[in-house]
Amino acid sequence: MKHFCTTDDITELADWLHLGNRLRAEPDLLAHLGRGKTLCLLFFNNSLRTRLSTQKAAQLLGMEVMVMNFGSEGWSLEYTDGTVMDQGTAEHIREAAPVVAQYADLIGIRAFAGLKDREADYAEMVLQGFVQHAGIPVLNMESATAHPLQALADALTIEQFREKDRPKVVLSWAPHPRALPQAVPNSFAKMMQALPVDLTITHPEGYELAPEFTGGLSPEYNQEKALEGADFVYVKNWSSYSDYGAILSQDPAWMMTAKKLGEAQLMHCLPVRRNVVVADDALDGGRSLVLQQAANRTLSAQLALAHLIQSNS
Ligand SMILES: NCCC[C@H](NC(=O)CCC(=O)O)C(=O)O
Numbered sequence: 001m002k003h004f005c006t007t008d009d010i011t012e013l014a015d016w017l018h019l020g021n022r023l024r025a026e027p028d029l030l031a032h033l034g035r036g037k038t039l040c041l042l043f044f045n046n047s048l049r050t051r052l053s054t055q056k057a058a059q060l061l062g063m064e065v066m067v068m069n070f071g072s073e074g075w076s077l078e079y080t081d082g083t084v085m086d087q088g089t090a091e092h093i094r095e096a097a098p099v100v101a102q103y104a105d106l107i108g109i110r111a112f113a114g115l116k117d118r119e120a121d122y123a124e125m126v127l128q129g130f131v132q133h134a135g136i137p138v139l140n141m142e143s144a145t146a147h148p149l150q151a152l153a154d155a156l157t158i159e160q161f162r163e164k165d166r167p168k169v170v171l172s173w174a175p176h177p178r179a180l181p182q183a184v185p186n187s188f189a190k191m192m193q194a195l196p197v198d199l200t201i202t203h204p205e206g207y208e209l210a211p212e213f214t215g216g217l218s219p220e221y222n223q224e225k226a227l228e229g230a231d232f233v234y235v236k237n238w239s240s241y242s243d244y245g246a247i248l249s250q251d252p253a254w255m256m257t258a259k260k261l262g263e264a265q266l267m268h269c270l271p272v273r274r275n276v277v278v279a280d281d282a283l284d285g286g287r288s289l290v291l292q293q294a295a296n297r298t299l300s301a302q303l304a305l306a307h308l309i310q311s312n313s
């Protein structure tokens with residue numbers, strides 16, 4: 001069975017990008033593909049874009065959609081085998097996942113990193129729990145370590161707006177008041193290695209991402225140097241991977257501004273904290289692609305759902 005868990009599940013990127021462009025021009029191109037199928041979306045964390053764009057994508061494919069805010073309304077789930085469940089968890093993944101699968105043909109899961117236990121997060125306990133026990137295809141809507149729907153939308157956005165055959169793309173860390181997961185930068189870094197771009201990653205020391213996602217690319221710790229000649233600047237906060245989940249810096253000098261951006265085009269997955277992560281002048285200055293990225297989320301969800309339907313039929 002095929003699932004959509006990481007960017008590695010994008011089988012032929014060039015074909016997917018090509019189909020994405022066709023879907024942008026003709027959103028109901030695959031209107032009959034999902035007819036008679038039901039998609040159940042389970043959210044263990046908040047969402048705006050993922051929730052609405054995935055529903056919209058499913059509707060464009062002719063599917064029925066059920067959505068549940070599992071974090072606040074579902075039973076708290078147990079994932080470990082053999083546990084005596086006399087504490088906080090009320091239901092085991094061994095029942096919950098196959099129960100959902102009886103009502104749906106595909107399951108979408110959003111479950112962020114807990115940022116306390118690196119091993120559990122990087123083992124993708126929640127997402128893989130559903131993969132293992134649901135018996136139907138699973139769509140990752142941002143898991144502990146990966147956000148492939150976002151990374152695919154980002155690739156579509158770079159393809160759409162690049163002015164050079166081989167643009168320079170800079171992934172630039174920015175400060176944030178809360179500890180955030182590495183899922184978005186992990187998948188973005190991985191995706192950029194599959195595109196004809198030159199990737200530079202810049203962040204303060206201690207924020208190195210897991211090498212399995214960066215392909216061993218060394219970071220440039222000097223942001224100013226990293227930004228020289230950039231065509232696209234992707235701004236994102238994340239917490240430390242090595243000192244797992246820690247906030248090591250809140251230095252406002254790392255915030256992205258219109259001056260630092262120069263001629264480059266600005267990207268961020270959203271939601272973005274204005275004047276902490278990105279300054280108003282960069283977001284409002286006419287070089288921002290953040291709304292186009294969000295628009296491309298419908299395309300990335302259509303592509304992933306179409307792939308799951310076709311490859312599992
Ligand atoms: N899916 C897009 C990003 C989701 C999440 N951001 C957040 O939780 C930010 C919330 C805040 O700003 O409080 C992240 O970084 O992975």
Ligand SMILES: NC(=O)OP(=O)(O)O
Pocket residue numbers: 046047048049050051142150269270271
């Ligand atoms: N970019 C993104 O995934 O947004 P949401 O968290 O609002 O779904």
